Amino acid sequence: MSSAPLLSVDWTDHVTGRRGHLVVDRLVRGVASGGLRMRPGCTRAEVAGLARGMTMKEALHYDPEARYVPLGGAKGGIDCDPRDPDAYGVLVRYLLAMRPFVERFWTTGEDLGLTQDLVDRAAAEAGLVSSVQAVFPLLDDEAEARQRLADAFAVEVDGIGLDALVGGCGVAESVLAVLDRAGEPYAGARVALQGFGTMGGATALFLDRAGLRITAVADERGTIVNPAGLDVPALLAARDAYGTVNRGALRPGDREEAGYAWLSADVDVLVPAAVSYAVDAGNQAWITARWIVEAANMPVLPEAEELLTARGVTVLPDVVVNSGTNAWWWWTIFGDVRADADEAFAYTRKSLRELVGDMLDRADKDGTTPRAAAHALAEDRMAAIAERYGWY
Incomplete structure (x- = not known):
């Protein structure tokens, strides 16, 4: 895979001066997939790294027998606080500027700082048919596919949308797969999470269950x-739209500590499920967990991972662990799964467990880290996709 992305676009909002970026890392059948994030400090380099990750996430789910054929990888990012009063206007104007790309070859959706409802509303205001309309020409029956996706987004489980649960289901299954491989029982295994929004909250729910x-x-x-263990359902019920828990819901045995205390928690599994670059060469020394499972995108910096690996901490990479949400969208649109929660969870669990197993088998065979093994698997599968469909 080449080191340079296929396309990089920078944007400046003419109203607020806010900056935004779009990076298309690779196209498959003329289309690339990747979400749109909004956070203060978002940079082009960050978006490029995320786009490269999307290329790998897509390729890793390649199954020659499935209806879904993985797309290329892309990502969008806006340097703006999503809570800023100007944020929605910035989002609409960004999508207006990027409309030709969304119409033709960039399928996008929610990512850090944005919900799918907000992206859909802004996309409609920007004159787009859908944030994923670029994929429609690849489908056998566009109307049927759009109905499947709409039906899937209407499914709720215990008051939480299926779209907000399936990614966490995949993260949780990755944790369970690595525990099974190590012969560790689930009961009593301790977990700390950074982030309690869509991904972190759903991961906590499935692991608690x-x-x-x-x-x-x-x-x-x-x-x-x-x-002794937090009351996960009670905390989920007490969080706001940004994943912040109302402290009034805490029980007498719960206590509040500093924001960085999750890093040094006495646990078996650490799940960073919020921001990128959360674990660096300095704070990695606080970690005592045996496994780090990356629910967020790029939360562990390379120099930190090298130090963690040297002292026996295994990092399961984001390109595998959090790939379930993106894959579920396409499994649904292409018709591999129906708009049914049980079917979606079962398909996600099976796919993630197989993928984690393939990655760890490759790591053992090559004598490398899980991340290096995942990258090697992605390279192999990208080559197979290119042989079947060409390079663009």
């Missing part, structure tokens, strides 16, 4: 800790 003990959850206000 599997019998693991969630002992620390970090949000914007700090870290909530209870060594």
